[in-house]
Amino acid sequence: MFELRQYLLLFTTATIWGSGFIGQSIGMDHVSPFTFTFFRTLIGALVLLPVIYLLKRKAQRRHKIQKANNRRALCIGSIVCGVCLISAESFQQFGLVYTEASKAGFITSMYIIFVPFLSWVFGKRPNLLVLIATLLSALGLYLLCIEDPSRLHLEQGDILILICAVIFAVHILAIAHFVEQVDGVALSCGQFFVASFLGLITMLLFDTHLSLANILAAAPAMLWCGIMSNGVAYTLQIIGQRGINPTIATIILSLESVMAVFFGNLILDETLHAKQYVGCAVMLVAVIIAQLNPRLFSKLLLRR
Numbered sequence: 001m002f003e004l005r006q007y008l009l010l011f012t013t014a015t016i017w018g019s020g021f022i023g024q025s026i027g028m029d030h031v032s033p034f035t036f037t038f039f040r041t042l043i044g045a046l047v048l049l050p051v052i053y054l055l056k057r058k059a060q061r062r063h064k065i066q067k068a069n070n071r072r073a074l075c076i077g078s079i080v081c082g083v084c085l086i087s088a089e090s091f092q093q094f095g096l097v098y099t100e101a102s103k104a105g106f107i108t109s110m111y112i113i114f115v116p117f118l119s120w121v122f123g124k125r126p127n128l129l130v131l132i133a134t135l136l137s138a139l140g141l142y143l144l145c146i147e148d149p150s151r152l153h154l155e156q157g158d159i160l161i162l163i164c165a166v167i168f169a170v171h172i173l174a175i176a177h178f179v180e181q182v183d184g185v186a187l188s189c190g191q192f193f194v195a196s197f198l199g200l201i202t203m204l205l206f207d208t209h210l211s212l213a214n215i216l217a218a219a220p221a222m223l224w225c226g227i228m229s230n231g232v233a234y235t236l237q238i239i240g241q242r243g244i245n246p247t248i249a250t251i252i253l254s255l256e257s258v259m260a261v262f263f264g265n266l267i268l269d270e271t272l273h274a275k276q277y278v279g280c281a282v283m284l285v286a287v288i289i290a291q292l293n294p295r296l297f298s299k300l301l302l303r304r
Contacts, residue, residue: 002243009240010252013233018259020229024096027221030214032207033093036222037086038199039215043226045192048235052185070181077178077187082194084171085234089195090202091164098157107161109257112137114169115250122173129289130247136286137251143279172253175238176246184238192230251286258283 027036092108116134119125178187203210241249258280 006240006242006244007252009236010244010249011255013236013240014253014255015259016228016233016236017253017256019263020225020233022263023221023224023229024093027218027225028093028096030218031210031222032203033090033097034199034203035207035210035215036218036225037089037093038196038203039218039222040226040230041086041089041192041199042196043223044230044234045189045196047227047231048185048189048192051235052189055185073178073181074183074186074190077174077182078190078194080174081171081178081187081191083198084167084174085191086195086198088164088167088171090199091160091167095157095159095161095164098160107158108165108168109141109254110138110162110165111169111172112141112250112254114166115172116247118169118173119246124246130245130251133251133286133289134247136289137254137283140279140281140283140286141254141257143275143282169250172241172246172250175241176249179238179242184242185235188235188238191234255283 024036031039095107112134116131175187237249237253
C-alpha cells in the first residue's frame with residue numbers, strides 16, 4: 001500500500017510537469033529564460049512556506065514528535081538540489097529557444113537512461129527488469145516524441161537540453177539521498193529558495209531588457225509553473241521518492257512526456273499519430289515491468 005501511494009504521487013508529479021510545458025512555451029514569448037526561471041522558483045518557495053507552517057502547527061496540536069531535521073543535511077541538501085534545479089531548468093529554457101518541442105521532450109526525458117547509469121557508477125546496481133524497463137521507456141519516448149527520424153541530430157539547443165537531462169538525473173539521485181535524512185517539504189522549499197537566489201543573480205546580470213510589461217504578460221504562465229510545476233509537483237516528487245528505487249521513480253516521472261502529449265491534444269488541439277499511441281503503450285508496459293518482483297519473474301521462467 002505504501003509503494004502504491006508513492007507511485008501515485010510520482011504519477012501526479014508527471015501529470016503536472018506534462019501540463020507545465022504549455023506554460024513554459026507561453027512564458028518564453030515574453031521574458032528571458034533566466035527571468036522565467038527566477039520567478040517560477042521564487043513562487044514555488046513562497047507557496048511552500050505556509051504549508052510548512054501549517055504542517056508544524058498540526059503536528060504540535062496532535063502532540064506528535066516530529067522528525068527532527070538535521071540542519072546540516074537540510075542546508076547541504078537544499079544547496080545541492082537547488083543548484084541542480086536552477087541549472088537544469090535554465091539549460092532546458094535556453095534549449096527550447098533553439099530546438100523543436102518534440103525533440104526537446106525526448107532529449108529531456110533521457111534522464112531515464114542516465115539515472116540507472118549513474119546509480120551503477122555509485123555502486124547501486126539495478127536489476128535486469130529495471131534495465132529492460134528503462135530501455136523500453138527510451139523506445140517509447142522515441143516513438144512518442146520523434147516524428148521524423150531524419151531530423152534527430154544534435155544542434156545547439158539539443159546539446160543544451162542533453163546537459164539538462166544529465167543534471168536532472170543528478171537531481172533525482174540527490175533527492176533520493178537527502179530525503180531519507182530530512183523532511184521532504186522543507187527540502188523542497190529550501191531548494192527553491194537556493195534556486196531563486198541564483199536565478200535572481202543571473203537575471204540581473206544577463207537580462208538587460210527586462211520590463212514590467214513583459215513580466216505582467218508572462219505572469220499567468222509563471223504563476224502556473226511556479227505554483228503547480230514547482231511548488232506542488234517537485235514537493236510531490238520529493239515525498240514520492242522516499243523509500244522508492246530511484247530508477248523506478250525515474251521511469252514513472254518520465255511519463256511527463258505522455259502527459260505533455262495528452263495536454264497538447266486536449267488544450268492545443270494537437271493530434272496524435274498511430275506511432276505516438278504505440279509509444280504511450282510501450283511506456284506503460286515499461287512502468288508495469290519495473291514494478292515486477294525479479295525473484296518471482298525468475299521463478300516463472302524456471303517453471304517454464
